Amino acid sequence: MNKQKLVLIGNGMAGVRCIEEILKNDSDAFEITIFGSEPHVNYNRILLSTVLQGSTSLEDITINDRNWYEEHHIQLFTGETVIKIDKEKKVVRTDKNREVSYDKLILATGSVPFLLPLPGADKEGVIAFRTIEDCQKMIETSKEYKKAVVIGGGLLGLEAARGLLNLGMEVNVVHIAPYLMERQLDPMAAKMLQKELENQGMNFLLQKETQEIIGKHRVEGLRFKDGTEVEADLVVMAVGVRPNVQLAKESGIDTNRAIIVNDYLETDIPNIYAVGECAEHRGMVYGLVKPLYEQGQVLAKHICGMSCRGYEGSVLSTQLKISGVDVFSVGQFAGDETTKAITIFDELDGVYKKVVFQDNKMVGAVLFGDTKDGTRLLDMIVKQKDVSDVEKVVLLQSSNGTGHSAASMAHSEIICNCNGVSKGAIIEAVQKQGLTTVEQVKKCTKASGSCGGCKPLVADLLSYIQSDEFNEVIEQKSMCSCTSLTEDEVVHEMQMRSLTSVQEVMDMLNWENKQGCSTCRPALNYYLGMIYPEYESKQEILFISEQMNATVQHDGTYSVIPQMYGGMTTAEQLRKIADVAEKYGISNVAVTSEQRIHLMGVKKEDLSGVWADLSMTLSSTYGNMVQNVKTCIGEHVCQCDKHPSLKLAVDLEKQSEFVTTPYRVKVGVSACMHNGAGSTTKDIGVIGTDRGWEIYTGGSSGRNVRAGELLCVAGTNEEAMEVIGGFIQYYRETANYLERTWQWLERIGLIHVREVLFDRELRQQLLERLNEDKSWRKRLTQKV
Template identity: 60%
Template sequence: MHKEKIVLVGNGMAGVRCIEEIIKNEPERFSITIFGSEKHVNYNRILLSSVIQGETPIKDIFIHPFEWYQHNNIQLFTGETVVHIDTNIQMVSTDKARKVTYDKLILATGSNPFILPIPGSNKEGVMTLRTIEDCQKILIHSNKYKKAVVIGGGLLGLEAARGLLHLGMEVKVVHLSHSIMERQLDTTASKYLQKELENQGISFLLKKETKHIVGEDRVEKVVFKDGTEIEADIVIMAVGVRPNCKLAKENGILTNRAIIVNDLMETNIPNIYAIGECAEHRGTVYGIIKPLYEQGEVLAKHICGKPTKGFRGSVFSTKLKISSVDVFSAGDLNEKPFSQTLTLFDELDQVYKKFVFLHNRIVGAVLYGDISDHTRLLDMIVKKTDFTETEKALLLDSSNENKSSITEMSHSSIVCNCNNVTKETIMQAVTLKSLSSVEEVKQCTRASGSCGGCQPLVEELLTYTNSDDFSEDILPQAMCSCTTLTEDEVVEEIQNRGLKSIAEVMAVLDWKKKEGCQTCFAALNYYLVMIHLDYEQSESTIYVNEMMNATVQEDGTYSIVPQMYGGMTNGKQLRRIADVAEKYQVSTIMMTADQRIQLRGIRKESLINICKDLNMKLMPFQGNNFASITAYEDDDDGHAEKEKLLNFSIQLEKNVEFLMTPYRMEIGVAPYKHNRSSFASKDIKIIKQDASWEIYISGNEGKNTIEELLTAAQPDDEALSILCAFFQYYRETARYAERTLKWAERIGFIHIREVLFDQELRRTLLQRLADDKLKIKKMESLHA
C-alpha cells in the first residue's frame, strides 16, 4: 500500500509532538522522515536550566530514545540540516546532499538565541543556554572559572543565573530594564523576586546597557555604555530568541517575524506547514510549550483528515523554575478602563498576589510566595470565569484553612496545563496501571513531562489516589452487564464497522445476552439514531407523526401530552382537551412537572379519533427522548416583557421539539428577578437580563445545586443559535442517560464554549440539527 510521505524539519518538542499525534490518529497511513540539526534524539529543552541547577541529570531530559523512532518506522537523520525546499516537485535537500520527496512538509525549526551585536561577542567564554552542548559547555567552564555574568534578567537569564550559583560561581545579572522579568511580573512581584535571589547570592546590575566585551582570546570584562565595567570569566547571553525562519524565507514561504500560518498551521505554499517557535499565528509567536503542543495537535488532526476547530491562540503564562522560589504569572496584568485590580501583601509569610478583572472576569494574575492555586487560576483565566465580589475576596486568602483540597477539584480540572492532562486521566492511570511514582505517571499520561511546574500537584494526586481515603468513581464502566465494552467503545465499534441495527451490534460485538437488557437496548437505539440518519427505530411507542405520538402504558392503554409551547395555553385549547376527554371517557388527566397536560388511560381503539379531534401536536413522553421548555413570568413584568419571554421560549421549543436526547432535558426561561428556586431542577436555565440572555448549565450534586454560566448572548437570534448548537452538540457527544452537567464536566466547559463560539462549527451543528428535523418530517410522511 502506498503511504503518504511526511517530512518534519526539526526534531524538537513541538514537531515531534505533532508526529506523535499523527501516529495516534493514523498509525499506518504515513511514511515519516525527520531531520534534526542537533545530533541528539528529541529532548526537553525547557529542563536545561534544571540540569545546571543540579536538579535533573541530562539523561532524564530525553523524551524519546532511538528505539521509539524505530518502533514507529520513522526515518531519523540527526546532525543533518535541510537547506533547500523545491516547492514545485515537493523535495527537500540537506547539507549532506540528501534529497527526500514529501507529500506534506512540516517546518518546526524553532528559534535561535539572540546574540547582542556588540564588539567581543564572539570571544571564548561568551555562551548561550539553548542546547545540550551549551549546557555541557557551561558545566565544563564552571570547573575552571568562577566569575559569571548573565546578560538578561528575564526567565531564562534568572534560571541560568541560579544554575551558575549552584555550580559555585560568583554571579552577576545585567539587565536593561529597571526591574527583572518586567514582561511577566509587575513591579512589586519583581522586587520581591530580586530580593530573594539577592539573599541566595546573585547580584543585580539594572538599567545597564552593554557596550562591548573585553579580553584577549577570551572574555575578561564587560563594559557598559555609562562607562562602568565588571570582570567576567564567562558571559551567558540570555536576551531572548529569534524565530528560525531562514529556510522558509529563502524558499518563497511568507514570513514576518516568523513563518506566517493560519488556524490550521498552513503556510502560503500548499502542503507546507509550520508549528512551534518558528510559526507566527495571528501576529503572535509563542515561546511557551502549551500552545506549541496545541498547534501540533491541530495540525495532526488536519493532516489526518479529522475534524478540528483550528488553533485559536493561547494565554501566556510563566512559572519560574528555581528551587525555593515560587513565582507565577498568567494573562494580561495591564490595568485598562473598566478593569479592577485586587492585591494582597503578606509581609510575614512573604506572599504577594495580584488579580486583574475586566467586567468581573479574571484576565490576569501574578503570584509570589504561594502559587499552590496557579493551575486552577490559569484554567479560570482561559475560561474567562465570572466572579462575585465574595469570590474575589476569597482569592486573596493566603491561609491554609481555605486552600482548595485536591478532593474538591472536578474530574475535568486540568492538572498539567502544558499537556492538557486532567485529574481524571491521572487517577484512572494510577488506579488501572498501579502507578507508584511521579515518573511513572509522566510516562503514562505526560503530566509533568514538559515544564515540570505541575509536579507537586501530580505528586499530591498520586498520593491521594493510592491512599485509603480515595473513594472517587473514576474507572470506565461497561455499558451494562450484557457486555464488557464501555459506551465509548461501543459507539466507536458501531462507527468503524458500520453496524446498522441493534441485532447486528449484539451479534458482531459478542453480547453476552442475545436479547440484551433494558439499559443497553435503549442506549443502542439512541446511538444508532444519532449515527445513521436512515435508521428506523423500534420502540415501545406508537409514532405516526407529530399529530399522533403516544406512549404505551403498563396496563396496555396509552398516554398523550398535547404540545403547549413554553408551558403556556389558552381557553380554546383547554376546552378542546376537556371536550375530547369527556367524549372518549379518558380515565386520568394530570399536570406534568413541566406544565403540560397529560391524558392517560386511552384505549387503543380510541387513539386515532382522539388525535384527530384534538388536532394538536403531541409531545413525546418517553423519558430521555425529548426536551421540555417552561417559561416563568413575574406578575410585575410588563406585557411586552412577558411577550418577549414567551416568544423566545416558543421559538426555542419549535427548534428542538421531537428530537431525541441522551437524557430528558428540562429547560427553564425566566426574567432576571424571578425566584430561581422555582426552577432549580432545570438542566438549562435561561435568564433574561436587560437586552441579553444568560445561559446556565445546571444540576445537582448531593444537596447542592450547581450552576455554571455558559455565556451571555444578545440579540435573541444569537442566543437561540447558541442554544440550538449546544443542544445538538450534547445530543452528539453525550453518553446515553448522561445529564447535561455531568457531560459538560466530563468534556470541559471551556471546550464547549470554544465549539459554540466558533462560527463555522456552530453552523455545522445547526445544519446537522436541521438534517435531523428533516429526517423526522420524512418519517411523518412515510407513516401518515
Template identity: 55%
Template sequence: MEKQKLVLVGNGMAGVRCIEEIIKLAPDQFEITIFGSEPHVNYNRILLSSVLQGRESIHEIILNEREWYAEHQIQLFTGETVNKIDKEKQVLKTDQNREISYDHLIIATGSVPFLLPITGANKDGVFTFRTIEDCRRIMEASKRCNKAIVIGGGVLGLEAARGLLNLGMDVHVVHNGSFLMERQLDQTASKMLQKALEEQGMKFLFEKETNEIVGKSGVEGIRFKDGTEIEAELVVMAVGVRPNVQLARESGIATNRGILVNNFLETSEPKIYSLGECAEHCGIVYGLVKPLFEQGKVLAKRICGQPTNGYVGSILSTQLKISDVKVFSVGNFSETEASKSINLYDGPGGNYKKLVFQDEKLIGAVLYGDIKEQERLLEMVVNQEHVPDGEESTLFQSRKQKENPIVSMPCNQIICNCNGVTKREIINAVQKNGLTDINQIKKYTKASGSCGGCKPKVADLLSYIQSDAFDEPVGVESSMCDCTLLTEDEVVREMQVQGLSSSQGVMDVLKWKNKQGCTTCRPAIHYYLTMINPEYEDKHKDLSDPEGMHMIFQVNNFTCNCEKQSSLDLAGNLEKRFEFLLTPSKVKITISACIHNGPDTITNDLVVIQMERGWEIYVSDLNEQNKGTRGLLYIAETNQKALEMISAFIQYYRESANFMEQIGKWLEQVGLIHVREVIFDDELRQQLLERLDEEVLIRKKLLEKSY
C-alpha cells in the first residue's frame, strides 16, 4: 500500500513528540517530512536555562540526533522556513523555493519572544532568550560585559538571571509588577523566593516600566518611564512569548491568539492540524511541556485513524529550575468568596505551604522549600479528589516514609510528569538494559528529558536501585511464553498493526517456535483476538465457557433486618450484562445488603455495600503492603448508578489489563486514581458502556448462531 505523505512544520518538542507517537502506532503508514527554521536537530528548549546556568551542555539537551531521523526514514530540512500553504493543491512552499505535497499537515511552529516596542530595542547587546543561538550569543557577550539587566520577573527571566550570575555578571531583574512570578506564586511565596535569590546575588527593581534602552551604538543602560536610569552593557528581554501564527493566518487558517483547534487538534481546514505553543484550544494556549505531549498523543491517534477521546485541556503546574531554590504551584491558588485556604508558614525554616479548597476539593496549591508532596497534590487537583470538611489540614502531614522518600513511593507513581514515566518503568529499564547513569535512563524512558524538574528524583531512584537496600524486584518484562520471544504487549501490538485475525495466523506470522502454541499462549491469543474484534469466533472453542474465563458473582445477605431485594436486583443485572463476555481473569463481586459485613472482612475483587446514602463500591487490595485494606471507588445513590459505575470499571479492566491479570494486580499497575479519573469522566464512561453493550450484542448473536 502506498504511504501517505505527512509533513510537520516545526522541528520542536511538541511536533517531534507527536511524530514519535505516530511511529509507535503506525511505523509504515507515512512518508514523513519535517521542516525546522533553526539549523539544529530537535532539542529541549526548556533546558536552555540550564545550559546558561552551566548545569547542562548544548549536546546534553539534544533530544533526537540526525541518526534518529535517518533510522525512521524521515526527510529533515533544517534552517528552512515554510512560508506558504496552498490548501487546494495540498502543497507547501519554503523560503528556499522548495515545494512539498502533503496528505496530512501538522503545524507546530511554536512561539516567538515578545520584544518591547521601545526605542533602542535593536541595539547591540539586546537579546531574547528562546533558541540555542540566543544562548550562545548571550554566553559570548558575557565574556566582555560586566553589568546585565533582565527585563521580566517571571520563570524565564529568573532562570536567565541565574545563568548570567553564573557567568560572573552583576545582574538586575526589572519587573513591572509588585512581586516575582505573580502568575505562579502568591505574594508570601514570592517574597521568600526574592529573599533567597537576593542571597545568591540577584538584585531587583519592582514596578518599573522600561521607556528606552540608551547608548550610542551598543547598550549603555535603561531609562524608565519615571525618569530614573540604570547602567547596563547587556539586556535580556524575557517578557513573554506569542504564538507563531503567521504562516497559518496568511494561509487562511482560522486563528485567534493561536491557531484554533478542536479536541482532536484539527484546524479549520481539512487534513491540517496544529499543536504546541502555536495552537489555541478552548481559548487557552499552553506553553508547558506536559500539555504539549498530551496533545501529541491525541493527535497521533487521530492521524493514524485510531480511537481517541480527544484532548480536553490540562491543569497547569510550575516548578522553577534554579539550584538551591524549590518552588512549586498548581491549579487555582487565588482566594475567592467561594473558596477557602489553609497556610503553613515556617519563615526561619524556609518553608511555606498554601492549599486552596472549593466544594470540598483541592483546587490549587503553592509550596516553597519543602515540595516533597508536589506529586500527591498535583494528582489531587487533577483528579478532583474529595477532601471532607475539617480534614484539610491532614494534607500537611507528610506520609510515612523510610530513610528516603523514593523508597516508600508506590511503583505506579509517576516520577516524570512531562512524559508520564512511573517508578516501575524506570526500574524495569534499568534492570533490563543495565543502565548506570541518568542520561541512559533519559534515552530509554524520556524521564528527566523534558523540563528537567524530576532529575533529582531520577538520580535518587538510580542510587536506590544500585544500593544494597534495593528490594523491589519489579521484574523485567518477560515473553508471553516459551513459544515466543515477544512480550504480551508486543504480541497484542502486532495483532493490531498487522491485522491478524486468527490464533494460527498469530502464531505463523509472529514465528512461534511451537506452531501449535501451548496452554499459556493459546487462551491468551484467543482472549486478545476477542477483545480486538468482538466478532472473532474460534471454531475450536466453546463460546459459553472460553478457557474457563467468566465472572463469579457472590451475593451476601445477612439476617439483620436488612432489605435484600435491592442487592438481588443489582446482582441479577450485573450477571445479565456480563454473561456473554470474557474477562482477563475471574472477577469476584460481593454485594451486601447492609453495613454489618463491612469491606474489611471481605476479600473479593469488588465489594458493594448498601448504606443509607446509597451503594459504597470498594475495590481490591492495591498491593501486598496494604493487605486487608481497600480503596473506595464510588458512592452510588441508586441501583442504576451503581450498575453503571461497576460496568464501566469492569469494561475498562477488560480493555486495559493483561490476560490472567487479576484486578488487584491491574490496579497496582495503573493506579486507582487513574481508574477513577477515567470512569468519573461522563464522556469516557459513556464510551466504555457503549462499547460494552455493543460487544454483548455481538457475542450474544455469535452464541445463538453456534447452537
C-alpha cells in the first residue's frame, strides 16, 4: 500500500502537534514533509518570554529535536519558505526552488507581528518580539545599551518588559489604554498588577499614543502626540499579531481575517487544510495553545479517516508568565446587565478574586495573587456546571498558604488543559519515575510544557505529593506474572501489531510463561473478542442457537434456562417447562433471584430432546455478560403501573443480548421510588419517577454493598435505552478485564462518562458499535 504524501507548511506548535496526533492515529498512513521558515526545529514560542527572563534556556523550550523527525521518517526543511501552491498539480514550491508534491496539504503558517507604521520604525534598535532571533537581539542589545521602551501593555509586552528588566535595562512600558491588559483583566486586577510590576522596577506611561520614533540611524527615543518624549536605546513593539495569510491569498484560498475553515479545518480547496493562528473558524481566530491543540486533534482524526466530532470553538483563558506575579482570567470576566459577580479583595495577602455568574452557571473569572484554582474554574466554565451556594463560597476562600488546592481534586481532573494531563497521570509519573521537580514533570508528562499557565498548580500538586499530608497511590499493575506489561499496554500492542490470537500475543510480547495462566488467558480472549468481533473463543457454555444452549455444571451435567424477558411468562411456557422436567427426570428446578426458572442437572445425552420439547428462546447470559434484568412485578407494596418498567426491562434485555463485558453486569428496573428491584445497588439501575427514568450506575449488592450514583434522568424510554446502551458499550471499550463498573467509574470519573454519553454524536457511535458487536456475536454463536 502506497503512503499518501502529506505536506505541512509551518514548523510551529499547532502544525507539529497535529502531526504528532496523526502519527498516534495511524503512523503508516503518510509520507510527511515539513517546511519551516525559521532555521530551528519545533520549539515552544509561548515560552520565549521565560527565556528572555532567564528562567529557561533555548534548549528547554525545544519540543521536538531533530532525532524526533528522523525517528518518524519526517523530511524537515528549516530556513525554507513555501512561496507558491499549485492547486491543480498539487505541488508546493519554495524560495529555494524546491518542488514537493502532496496528496494532503496543511497550512500552519501562524502569525506575523504587527509593527505600528510610525515614522522612524525602520531605525536600528526597533524590533518585534516573536522569534528566537528577536530574543537573541534583545539579549545582545542589553550588553551595550540600557534604556528600553516596550510599546504595548498587554500580555506579551509585559512579559518582554520583565525579561528586559532581568537583563539589567531600564524599562518604560507605553500603553494607549487607561490600564494594563484591558482585554484580559478588569480595572481592579490591572491596578494590582501595575503596582506589583512597579515594585519590580517597571515604569508605565499609560494613555500615551506614539507619534514618531526619533533618532538618526539608531533609535534614541519616542515622541508622543501630547508633545512629551521618552529616551530609548531599544524599542520593542508588542502590539499584537496578524494571521499569516499571504500564501493562502496568493494561492486563491478563501480568507477573511485568516484562512476560513469549517469544523473539520478544511479550506474551500479539497485536500487543503489550515490549523492554528492562521485559521479562522466561525469568525474566530485563536492565538492560545489549548484551542490550537484541540484543532490539531480534530484535523488529525479527520485526515486519518476516523469518525470524530468537529471543532466547535474554545473557551479562552489567560495566564501571565512573570516571575513573582500570578494572574489568571477566563471567559466573560467583565460581566454585563445579565450577570452577577462575587468578589474578594484581601489587601494583606495581595489576593483578588472575581467570579462571574449567569443563571447559576459560572461564565468568567479573574484571579490575582492566588491562581491555583484557575484550571478548576476553567473546567467548570467549559462544562457549564451548575454551581450551588456552598460551592460559590468555597470558590472565593482565600488561600492561607498552608493547604494544597490539588489535594481535593479527583484523579481524573485535568491539571494541564493544553495537553490534557490529569492529576492521576502526574501522580503516577512521579511515583513511577521518581520525579522531584516541576521541570521533570513537564518533560515526562508535558504538563506546563505548552502555555505554562498550569505551572503553579503543577507545583502545588508536586508539593502536595512530597508532603506528609499525601496518602494517594496509583498502582499500575502488570496484567499478571507472565508479563511486565499493564493491560492497557497489552491492548495497545495487540492493536498496533494486529495480533489476532492468544498464542501470537504471548509470543510477540515476550510472555515469560508461553502457555499463559488463568489470569491472562481469559483476559486476552476477551480483548481479542473486543478488537476483532469475528474472533470466537471456546467457552464452557454450549450455545448452538437461540433455542439450543446450556451451561455446564460442576458435576458435568447442564443447566438450561428458558428466557423470560422482564421476568414475564405464560401458562403455556410454564406447562412446557413442567412437562420437560417431568419427562427427563429433572428434579432440580429453581426460580432464581433473576426471576428465571433454571432446569438443572440435565444430562448431555438429553440436551437435544430438552431443546426440542421446550422449543423456546433460551437465556444466554452466562459468564461476563449483561445479566437478565431484574424487575419489580408484585403489587404488594404499591399500586403503581408496572407495565412501562416491564417494557423497558424487556427492551434492555434484547438490546444487550449476546454481548460480552469485562465483568458481569447486573441491571434492575424499578417501577417507582419504592425500588422493588433494588436498582440503586446494581451496576445499572433504573427507577421510574414523575420526571422520567432516574438512571443509576456503579452500584454493587455483593458482600460490601455500594450505592450507585445518579448518572442522569431520561425523559423517555428511548432516551433511557440510548444512555444505557452507550454506557454498556463505553464500559466494554474502556474498562480492564474483570474491572467492575464501580471500579471503572472510580478510575475514569462519572463526570467524564456523562460528557461522553451526553454528546449525542458520540452516543450514537457507541450504540452503532454495540449493535454491530451484538449482530456479530449472535451470528457466530449460531454456527454449529
